[in-house]
Amino acid sequence: MVVGKVTFTKLEREKLAEVLWLLNWISVMTGATLFGLGLFLKIEILKWQEVMSDQGILYVPHMLITTGLAACCINFLGGKICLDCADTNKFLRWKLVMMPYVICTFFFTSCVLVGALMCYSIRGQLEESLFLGLRSAMRFYKDTDTPGRCYLKRTLDLLQIQFHCCGNAGYRDWFHVQWISNRYLDMTSSAVVDRLRSNVEGKYLADGVPFSCCSTFSPRPCIQQQVSNRSAHFNFDRQSQQLNLWRRGCRQALLEHYTGIMQSIGLTVLLIWLFELLVLTGVRYLQTAMENVLRLGDPDSESDGWILENSLAETARSNFNIIKNLGKCYQTDNDPNINVPTPAVEQEVPSQLRPEGSLTSGTPQVQNL
Structure with missing residues (x-):
C-alpha cells in the first residue's frame, strides 16, 4: 500500500519544483544558523x-x-536539482542523483533532530563535569606559581564576581580547602603553626573566603575572615550577614x-528540523512524481507522487531481506549452484566433416611424434 499518495499535474509539478528551489536556498541560511549556534555554544x-x-x-x-556545514552543502546542491526537475528533459540528468x-x-x-535532543539531554553530564571541575579548581586556587595552574585563581575570581556566586555549592566549600598560599602565611605565628599541625594533611584551613565572594549589595564592609564567628565582628547583624x-x-x-x-x-x-522535514517531504514527492x-x-x-511506495512494515521487511541476502552471498556452503555438473550440449558433427584424430567428445587426441 502506497503511503502519502498525491496526484500532480504538470503545472503543479513545476510549482513544486520552484517552491523547493526557494526552500532549499532558505535551508542554506538555516544551515548557516546551525553553524553559528554551534560556534557560539x-x-x-x-x-x-x-x-x-x-x-x-x-x-x-x-x-x-x-x-x-552539511546543510549548506546539501541544500545548495538541492536548489540546483529541484530547479532543473521542473523540466522532464533536465530531470534525466539528475535521475540517478535524486535517490x-x-x-x-x-x-x-x-542529525538535526539528534542535535536538538542533545541540547536537552546534556544537563546531567554538564552538572557532574562542573561539580568535579570546580572542586579541583578550588584545591589549586592557591597555586599561582605552579605552571598550568597559575590562572585558576583569576578564573575563579572572575567567575564568582560575574555570576554572583561563591564556592561549588556554597561559600562554606571554601572552609574545606586551603585557598591561601603558604607564601602569605606568617610561619612565626604560633596560631598559624598550630592550625597547620591540627590538620592531618598539613593544610591551613580557616572559615574564610576569597574577596570575590563578597556581595556588592552588602550594607557594610565585607566580612570574609572568621565568617562563622559572630563575636569576632563589631555590631554583627544576622540580616546584614x-x-x-x-x-x-x-x-x-x-x-x-x-x-x-x-x-x-x-x-x-527543533524548528529548523521541522522545516528541513518539510523540504525532505517535498523533494520525495517531486522525485517520485x-x-x-x-x-x-x-x-x-498527470503523475502520482508518494512518500513510500509500500507501507512501513513492507518497506522494513523488504530492506531486511535485502540485507539478509547480502549477508548470505558470502556463505557458499549451501549454494545449490556449487558442485552441480552442467549438462554439456554436444553437437553431432558429420563424420566426414570431423577432423581426423579427434575424439567423439570433442577433445583432440595427442599424437605420438
Missing part, C-alpha cells in the same frame, strides 16, 4: 573550560557545526547559565 563552553573536568560535552557544539540526494537529506535531517556573601554556588549558577543557552538553541534547532512521468512517457500527463 563552543565559545561559551571554552570560556569556563578550566572549571570543567570533562570536555566531552563539546560534542554538542561540534555536532551542530558539522550539521550546519542518493534524498537519502543524504534524510540522514542530515535526522545574609547579604554579606553570595549565597548561590557557582555550580548552580553556571548550570543555569548553560541550561538557558541549551534550551534556546535546542528550540531553534517525475519518475512516474518518465514511466508514462507523456510529459504533460
Whole structure:
C-alpha cells in the first residue's frame, strides 16, 4: 500500500519544483544558523573550560557545526536539482542523483533532530563535569606559581564576581580547602603553626573566603575572615550577614547559565528540523512524481507522487531481506549452484566433416611424434 499518495499535474509539478528551489536556498541560511549556534555554544563552553573536568560535552557544539556545514552543502546542491526537475528533459540528468540526494537529506535531517535532543539531554553530564571541575579548581586556587595552574585563581575570581556566586555549592566549600598560599602565611605565628599541625594533611584551613565572594549589595564592609564567628565582628547583624556573601554556588549558577543557552538553541534547532522535514517531504514527492512521468512517457500527463511506495512494515521487511541476502552471498556452503555438473550440449558433427584424430567428445587426441 502506497503511503502519502498525491496526484500532480504538470503545472503543479513545476510549482513544486520552484517552491523547493526557494526552500532549499532558505535551508542554506538555516544551515548557516546551525553553524553559528554551534560556534557560539563552543565559545561559551571554552570560556569556563578550566572549571570543567570533562570536555566531552563539546560534542554538542561540534555536532551542530558539522550539521550546519552539511546543510549548506546539501541544500545548495538541492536548489540546483529541484530547479532543473521542473523540466522532464533536465530531470534525466539528475535521475540517478535524486535517490542518493534524498537519502543524504534524510540522514542530515535526522542529525538535526539528534542535535536538538542533545541540547536537552546534556544537563546531567554538564552538572557532574562542573561539580568535579570546580572542586579541583578550588584545591589549586592557591597555586599561582605552579605552571598550568597559575590562572585558576583569576578564573575563579572572575567567575564568582560575574555570576554572583561563591564556592561549588556554597561559600562554606571554601572552609574545606586551603585557598591561601603558604607564601602569605606568617610561619612565626604560633596560631598559624598550630592550625597547620591540627590538620592531618598539613593544610591551613580557616572559615574564610576569597574577596570575590563578597556581595556588592552588602550594607557594610565585607566580612570574609572568621565568617562563622559572630563575636569576632563589631555590631554583627544576622540580616546584614545574609547579604554579606553570595549565597548561590557557582555550580548552580553556571548550570543555569548553560541550561538557558541549551534550551534556546535546542528550540531553534527543533524548528529548523521541522522545516528541513518539510523540504525532505517535498523533494520525495517531486522525485517520485517525475519518475512516474518518465514511466508514462507523456510529459504533460498527470503523475502520482508518494512518500513510500509500500507501507512501513513492507518497506522494513523488504530492506531486511535485502540485507539478509547480502549477508548470505558470502556463505557458499549451501549454494545449490556449487558442485552441480552442467549438462554439456554436444553437437553431432558429420563424420566426414570431423577432423581426423579427434575424439567423439570433442577433445583432440595427442599424437605420438
